[in-house]
Amino acid sequence: MKRICFLFSLLAMTSIIAAPAMAQDMMDYPSELSECAVDLTGETLTIFHFGDLSGPYAFITQPVVSAVTDAVHYWNGRGGVCGAMLQQIYEDTGGSREAAQSAYDRFTSAYKDELDLLLLYSSDDGELLREQLAEDEIVSFISAGSIESLYGEDGMTPGWLYASNPLYINQFGFFCQFVAASPEIFPDPVIGFVTWPNAFGRAGTEPSARAYCAELGVDVLEEPQFFLPTDTDILTQVQNAIDGGANIIYTNTLATGPALIAGTLVDLGMEDEIRLAGVNWVMDTTVGILGQRVLKPNGLPSVDGMFGSMPFLWWTELTSPAVQFVYQQFTLNERSPAEQNIAYLVAWGAVDSIIETFIRTVNRVGSLDAVTGADIRETVEAMDYEILGGLMRHRFEEGMRDATMNRIAVLKYANTTMSGAATGPDDALLIDDGAGGKLFVPIVVPLTDFMPVPQLRGQ
């Protein structure tokens, strides 16, 4: 289970230095897209998307627009997709359900004939629009959806949304598998949730997840501890979890959330006794940077050693042509370091997936105008496609609406020789932060291969 892929990660880390040099030669597009059987010259293929670009999740989602913009620029500079020019139409909903509904209404009325595939960002929007998408026969791609958005209230009714990440509850179950198989890292494991109180934060706190973990010999505290993204002090929540017996804290938060928990553990002097883990978003660059406010007694940032899900390849895995390509585009388009996050990476994957879906559908139905949502759905469910040649996999057979493969990784910081993870500040790679300070360079080290996640919905 826990085959440590150090060789893989070390190779990946060396590429941080190699990348700028590599970026000099234009790479080929990494995907094996289907051949175009229909010439779409003179037509326009629109990528529709909307979501929270200015609300609570803005710092994660904003790079979506950058990535789609770069992808559109890339394709149009090469004559388009089967001759069709790409364009994006998007809207910011600020995290408001009313604004999301309003955007949906506008999109469906203004682009009634074109809108067959819609990119969404958040579980909340997915839940809101689930029934409407089905009624209007519009397929939606989403990064990670909740059980309700993808499978309905009973967890057993697949809808028209397709998520590229595993369900959060399945990610948690997968983590329990990892914990159970790693007694030397997690002796007598007891997991306590310290998380946000929204739909995203609560995912994984369901009784079915607790029962599954208990079967594996991993106890999960019944009472999750909630905090808000605006909280400055969460000592009380973290101490509640520890007093309840937790020796692993699991969190469904992002950006400041994991960093705040890790900092609190250091404040309490319990950074070695309590392990920290979380959903795929805890592995994001923002966490690696924000977690540097507080250092452990060993001199490394507070989030060093945090475990998390990694259901796709990461920026540091530059042995993959997919990551090399996205990195090159990121560099060529002079994107800011803050945008080098999950959203930019995954959004390139989403565009690739949309393009392949349209090529296959148009090949089958004969023209872009003839494509309907039902045609798109038929294509999506028949596809088994390596997105960008391996960034992640698009496979939604047998009623599945979320990704089924995952792996566990650990957040570390690069050493000076780029040959592995730093063991302390003396051998850590430090770069200027542009304001007179130094920054550690976060890296993600996969600890397992891609493996199937447990299916915990509807139990």
Place this chain on the structure above:
Amino acid sequence: MEEFFNRYKKELTWLFYAIATALVLLFLREQLADKKASRIVQTLISGILVGGIYGLVALGIVVINKASGVFNFAHGWMMVVGGMIFWSFFAVAEISVPGAALLSTATMFMVMTAVSVRSLLEPRNLLIAAGGVLALTILMTVGGIELKWLHAIVGAFAGAILIGLVVERFTIRPLIGQPIFTAVLMTLAIAEVLHGVTQIAWGTVELNLPIFVNPETNRRFSVIRLDGLKDMLGGVTIIRVELVIAFVLAIVAFVGFIAFFRYTSVGLAMRATSEDQQLAQSVGLRVRVILAITWAVAAILASIAGVLQGGAVGLSLNISFVALRVFPAVLLGGLESIGGAFIGGIIIGIVEQFGTFLNSSQQVGTDLAPYVVLMLVLVVRPDGLFGEKRIERI
């Protein structure tokens, strides 16, 4: 019986409050009985320190309300913009001289034209404005990264004053004499505009603002550990230095503003203006200037709170929501009370922490307890703990 109730109505009311309080205390005693003393002390300390930040945010809202009667719903976004301006000078190695000059010029223009644009036609005023622009630009750009604190403080103050004055001049001033509710609605519009400006200028990516750092390690200050109390309390108790700094700054701000309102002519004029703007104008007070000063001061307070909050958890658009959490503190302390804002902030901070301590899984601390306490207090004192009781004579 009815006569008895009427006769002893006041005493019976207080008896009811006393019984209710005793019941609450008994409930808390039972809830806390099996808790470690160290946790109770830790929760109390956290509550007081977090409450200090709430108090600082509440102060900005109260200042506006005290001077103009307007409840400022844009305060949270003024915090965000203030924090972002500070970051622009603090976290950037090379400050743009034209950018700093532009900010200085805009700020000095708004300051010098607070009364009228014509005042700039006077050579003396023009000279003062030019000197101000020069001084501010130099202070924002002089030296290198080692003077980033100076650059950031001056830049943030100038930016805050500019925001306050622009908001007052172009949105609040035209509403003088109109119903207060119109101005309150205007603050909602201001919030949305500032939201948009923030996105355009700084994007939405979370920014690191390392202000609470040890200069030697360039990392956050270590916590203060009260190891001496470990045996007595049965566990470790810690105090976060950045929260202590924020708390001390809050106290300094409160003392300063209480003195300002009580002992300065501008402060007294603000109080008079809040009573009745038209009446104040009729007795010769420059309502426009007073309102301009008030909004500038509120913007400065918002910036300080934004910087402290951003330094503690990172600068993001989420900071604006802190102001929403502070509303109970403002109402609890009394809408016009400077001291009340501070006490209200502390009480809400403590209530939140104890609510979380006793039941975090149901969000009692953030979603329920502060509002229950607020309701109870408002039942007893409808104007808040320290609010002014208004008597209208007909």
